[in-house]
Amino acid sequence: MNVKVSIVRCAEYNDxxxxxxxxxxxxxAGGLSEFKGKKVLLNPNILFAVGPDRPVTTHPAFVGAVCRxxxxxxxxxxxxxxxxxxxxxxxxxxxxxxxxxxxxxxxWVDFHHGIxxxxxxxxxxxxxxxxxIFSKVDTVVSLPKLKTHGMMYYTGAMKNLYGMIxxxxxxxxxxxxxxxxxxxxxxxxxxxxxxxxxxxxDGVIAMEGPGPGSGYPRNTGLILASKNILALDMTVCRIxxxxxxxxPIMSDALSxxxxxxxxxxxxxxxxxxADVRVKDFKLVKVLHDAGFINKxxxxxxKLIRSITVPKPxxxxxKCIRCGECIKICKSDALCFVDDNSxxxxxxxxxxxxxxxxxxxxHEVCPADAIxxx
Ligand code: SF4
Ligand code: SF4
Numbered sequence: 001m002n003v004k005v006s007i008v009r010c011a012e013y014n015d016x017x018x019x020x021x022x023x024x025x026x027x028x029a030g031g032l033s034e035f036k037g038k039k040v041l042l043n044p045n046i047l048f049a050v051g052p053d054r055p056v057t058t059h060p061a062f063v064g065a066v067c068r069x070x071x072x073x074x075x076x077x078x079x080x081x082x083x084x085x086x087x088x089x090x091x092x093x094x095x096x097x098x099x100x101x102x103x104x105x106x107x108w109v110d111f112h113h114g115i116x117x118x119x120x121x122x123x124x125x126x127x128x129x130x131x132x133i134f135s136k137v138d139t140v141v142s143l144p145k146l147k148t149h150g151m152m153y154y155t156g157a158m159k160n161l162y163g164m165i166x167x168x169x170x171x172x173x174x175x176x177x178x179x180x181x182x183x184x185x186x187x188x189x190x191x192x193x194x195x196x197x198x199x200x201x202d203g204v205i206a207m208e209g210p211g212p213g214s215g216y217p218r219n220t221g222l223i224l225a226s227k228n229i230l231a232l233d234m235t236v237c238r239i240x241x242x243x244x245x246x247x248p249i250m251s252d253a254l255s256x257x258x259x260x261x262x263x264x265x266x267x268x269x270x271x272x273x274a275d276v277r278v279k280d281f282k283l284v285k286v287l288h289d290a291g292f293i294n295k296x297x298x299x300x301x302k303l304i305r306s307i308t309v310p311k312p313x314x315x316x317x318k319c320i321r322c323g324e325c326i327k328i329c330k331s332d333a334l335c336f337v338d339d340n341s342x343x344x345x346x347x348x349x350x351x352x353x354x355x356x357x358x359x360x361x362h363e364v365c366p367a368d369a370i371x372x373x
Contacts, residue, residue, distance in 0.1 A: 143200055
């Protein structure tokens with residue numbers, strides 16, 4: 001079976017250009033005719049409340065262009081996300097995405113309430129709390145931003161749908177699944193439940209280096225679309241230089257044979273991977289998973305983990321003492337302690353014995369004050 005992924009070049013966030021290039025990408029990926037008369041929920045990445053000058057969220061102009069294409073195809077369009085810390089209405093406003101959605105004629109939705117939803121096809125998680133709007137639409141489309149990720153190496157279309165779980169429940173799942181392989185299996189289970197009909201990626205300005213919140217902008221100039229979410233993510237990994245088989249979410253998803261039996265089923269339309277390959281994209285280094293050692297020698301595993309797995313380190317000179325990292329840390333590993341800085345009189349203190357290295361604090365820090373070392 002051939003599974004199509006379209007790759008289209010788009011140099012900048014210009015409304016007219018984005019409209020044309022998103023149209024070209026979705027058309028090459030098979031078009032939108034099946035969405036006519038359907039209620040479609042678009043899920044952009046809004047990690048936290050930050051404007052489009054930083055490459056943290058899916059760009060509002062990109063989301064607006066996608067909304068217009070779905071509306072023109074005859075769909076009733078809803079869009080929203082659940083940021084890690086800030087309330088959805090605030091993140092929607094600050095990112096500019098809520099306005100872009102309503103300006104395009106679609107409905108903005110704040111993801112507040114989760115509905116306990118059975119997931120009989122899940123391997124590890126048989127129930128998820130999913131944003132209420134999911135029960136009222138016909139289908140979901142993932143609109144990720146191309147970014148690296150400190151814990152999972154790469155965050156694309158599948159990981160993006162973690163935003164369908166409202167608010168702080170996401171942090172609780174990090175605590176429940178602290179190991180990469182289990183966390184990846186949970187994300188794959190979530191995608192099996194949501195069954196996204198399509199993914200359209202904003203890779204115009206990507207984030208490289210220490211993503212997903214503190215990395216650096218990289219002008220990759222790309223838009224990708226596919227009706228197969230795994231195929232899109234595997235293709236993007238090849239473009240930026242990862243072997244997708246070594247990325248936990250993708251290797252787990254491939255093992256389920258739910259989306260693909262093998263990478264060889266993927267065919268590209270528009271540009272090829274070789275045409276657009278970014279040779280020096282700054283990646284998060286892939287580490288060996290020591291889970292098997294844990295089963296045999298739990299004490300040794302703890303020691304290896306504590307030596308080899310990066311810890312969140314706090315840059316007190318950059319920290320603005322907002323406390324977001326404390327709020328999101330479900331391991332209770334962070335607190336403020338007194339210090340003698342004249343401006344704040346307090347600083348963050350971390351208890352690394354409690355820290356499970358979920359990196360939620362790193363994801364939500366608005367001041368780029370946390371490094372994984
Ligand atoms: S300190 Fe950060 S990485 Fe450690 S458990 Fe808390 S949120 Fe996760
Ligand atoms: S480290 Fe970041 S999230 Fe934590 S208090 Fe400082 S600025 Fe806020």
